[in-house]
Amino acid sequence: MCNVSVGGLGSYLRRYWRELVFRHHGISVNNSSLQNVKIIETGKQNINAHMKYKDAVAACDSLTFIDLNISQIARKYGLDATAMANFMRIHYHDTLVWREKVRKQLGINDNTAHGARKKCIKQYAEAVRMYKETDMTMSEIAEACKVSLSGFSQHMRFYHSDILKQKRQRRKVAEATKTFGKLTGNGRMYKPAPATEKKYAEALDLYKNTTMTMKDIAKHVGVSSEGFRSYLHKWHKNLVLERLGVAGDVDENIDLRKAKRRLKTVAVKYEGAIESLRQNPRPIAKVAVEFGFRPDVFREYLNKHEPELAARQGMTCSASGKKISRRSEEKYFVAMKLYETTPESLKSISKRLGLTYNSLGGYIRRNYPEVISRHRDLL
Template structure:
């Protein structure tokens, strides 16, 4: 359909004077072939230029020659045999916008160039509609939709067959692409390209990335996420959320490496990770589990003796400011109890 879209500047310059002569009453007595010879051109090519880009000039010449009695009596318009020859191909192009002119010519066993000229000359509306559809589809490659070339944007049937099993596993299992490629015997690079080209929506769904067809994907803004790893830790995370067990005990129960499990929780379940590191006091406050273990004995002495925070901190080898802040933040009632005990001891003395 490129011939219908426009002329090259060099072609326009080549035929410019001859076409002007065809549109002039000075040459009305000449037929197109005679005008072509006057300007050193091929008559068939000049006629093609007129029918493709200047049909109004041909209509003007036919009316003027009939009026002047110069009609040569030659038939105009499509020949019956020509119309019959290309009828099947034209019907195919009208019914299926995804079929190209070359494909239609091959299917119907007719000349490609002849079908192209037949469409340009006698089916201008069909050609115009197909050009509009292509122009609207330019730079909009969407799976299952028409492209600017007029073809369907979809993988070839043989490619679909090669990756059918791999695609099914990618849809229905948390297996990594590498494992899927190895199990199905397809190329890892080829499977990556196939998914990225034709099933980017599935790739984004796996990674938890927002996807909108026709818009670029911000891969760098989202953390890499492996569904196989998520499946590996899923049951352990559910057990951990039920409460009552430490991260280490849950990891041992499911045969996981405790440090790897903690790291995964920190990256993908930050709230659960933070909660696991906290315990509740009798007053309902949350505190770090390791802090309670660190200060437990010193707290007992602080509650039952008149030993100061500084002396207890020195005895157990930790910072007195941190110990004092820990008491005031998590056990304010213990601080008041200690102060009363100190005052009672002073009165007794």
């Protein structure tokens, strides 16, 4: 009539017009907070059902009607016998056990076998075991064991309420935490839906094994870049942190743009230039130009992520406090020591070591004039 969904209308009424919902169900809240009153609460009785069956349940719990069976009591109060029996199996199982025991003692038992049938016990045995020992949902277990979901659910509520109670307690504990692959408050595993995993499987593989950016991967695979980014950050945060070079425990609310250390893509970008610099030491600016990088950016990257390599290429201080090229110092160190400790001429030393005479002489005059004085003392 109004062209709205049933679920949407129900949610709207329960959230904003709860008093109308209670009035519709004939429930009196007695000035209680409407938000704290629930019509249906997990593991507990429906308010309407409680009001409907409470007198009949009280009769079942009384010796006054011990001579009547459940069906007779239900008819006495104008109730459906099967519905009432099911209600008591779920919420008043102890009363049923007590009645059967007393009726046997009084000799008025109907000699009818109560409880689960052997056929049903055998049929649902594996499903019950899986529900008890795993975090799979009822629907997943029913599908795996090839049994009816509604039948399995009813079997659990009637005959294994203790297991359901334990599972509800675990779910309540899990409400505050969300761990991948673990139970959550709604009874499901905290993991992406199979359809979502299938959708992003190829993109995830590329993200793991290549240095392609998220946008390039999304474009290549044909998925939304924002959707893929959200999928990664929610379900594969460890891969995102690994690519950003962030190690150790990370706060969930941290800004990853500020926390990033060494991007995998950037590391691959500079890998060739760094290896070339290691094999053939030369000015950082020259290497940057050779590989098409900005010298200042490449130098900053080296200082941050390859400090030892950057230090070997940079400047150092002599004993007198002068700044000297580290590369020049390593290059002329042996020649300078020979010139300082032997009477051999500088030209002879430079020729023997394959160095340029003018460059060696200029280096010593500028940075180590005291070496020249010591050499003269040897002559």
